[in-house]
Amino acid sequence: MATKIVLGWREWAALPDLGVGRLRAKVDSGARSSALHVDTQWNFHERGEPWVGFRLSPGHGAGMIEAAAPVFDVREVTDSGGHCTRRVFVRTTLALAGVERTIEMNLSDRRGMLFPMLLGRTALARVFTVDPARSFLHGRLPANAAPVVSLKSLR
Numbered sequence: 612m613a614t615k616i617v618l619g620w621r622e623w624a625a626l627p628d629l630g631v632g633r634l635r636a637k638v639d640s641g642a643r644s645s646a647l648h649v650d651t652q653w654n655f656h657e658r659g660e661p662w663v664g665f666r667l668s669p670g671h672g673a674g675m676i677e678a679a680a681p682v683f684d685v686r687e688v689t690d691s692g693g694h695c696t697r698r699v700f701v702r703t704t705l706a707l708a709g710v711e712r713t714i715e716m717n718l719s720d721r722r723g724m725l726f727p728m729l730l731g732r733t734a735l736a737r738v739f740t741v742d743p744a745r746s747f748l749h750g751r752l753p754a755n756a757a758p759v760v761s762l763k764s765l766r
Contacts, residue, residue, distance in 0.1 A: 616708050618739050619746035624728060625706040629678040633751065634669035635726050636707075640741050642731035644688060644700075645714055648721035650675075652699065654682070663699050665718055669727055688717055705730075708749040710738060 624636040626647070652665040661682040668675050680701040689695045698717040705714045707730075714734040721727060735741070742748075 615740040616710065616738060617745075617748060618708060618735070618741050619748045620741065620743045621726065621746045622707060622730075622749055623747065623751050624730065626703055627706055627711075628704045629680065630676050631667070631669050631678075634728055636728040636730045637724075637726040638730045638735070638739075638741050640732045640735060642691075642729055643733060645705075645716040645731045645734045646688075646698075646719045646721060646729045647716050648724065648727040649718045650722075652718055654699075655679075657681070663701065663718065667727065683715060686717070688719075705734060708739070712738065 618638050620638050622636055622638055623633050625631060625633050647667065649665040649667045652663055655662050655664060657679075662679055663682050664677070664679040666675055666677050680703060682699055683702045684700040685697060686700060687695050688698045696719070698719055700715050700717045702713055702715055704711055705716075712734075716728075716734070721729070
């Protein structure tokens with residue numbers, strides 16, 4: 612079995628397919644799914660398939676980013692406060708700690724949260740482990756960070 616990469620409870624991540632060069636992510640192995648804060652979102656169809664468009668501000672001077680992705684799924688998600696909401700899920704590439712892999716992520720309003728992204732355990736599976744006493748173990752990504760390894764598998 613290969614050695615897993617240790618992450619702190621917060622790390623810098625990128626979502627290159629969505630044009631997000633870097634954003635702060637809270638690493639939460641207690642959460643099943645990952646979530647990305649979006650300021651606004653809208654649904655549309657592209658070649659007969661459902662898509663979602665959205666705007667987000669990843670913070671730290673990055674400005675507003677507008678992106679779109681095919682809708683992977685729509686599911687009920689229960690937050691840590693026990694509130695259940697219906698959310699759109701997309702599949703996208705996550706670049707983190709020199710690794711690139713495809714993850715599922717829901718789009719939500721995380722405006723009141725300190726981190727625009729929450730990384731849940733399905734995004735961490737088989738590659739990462741978490742040391743909750745540490746943070747930012749892999750430094751701040753440059754805006755044009757390139758991953759070292761490509762792991763295009765979620766499951």
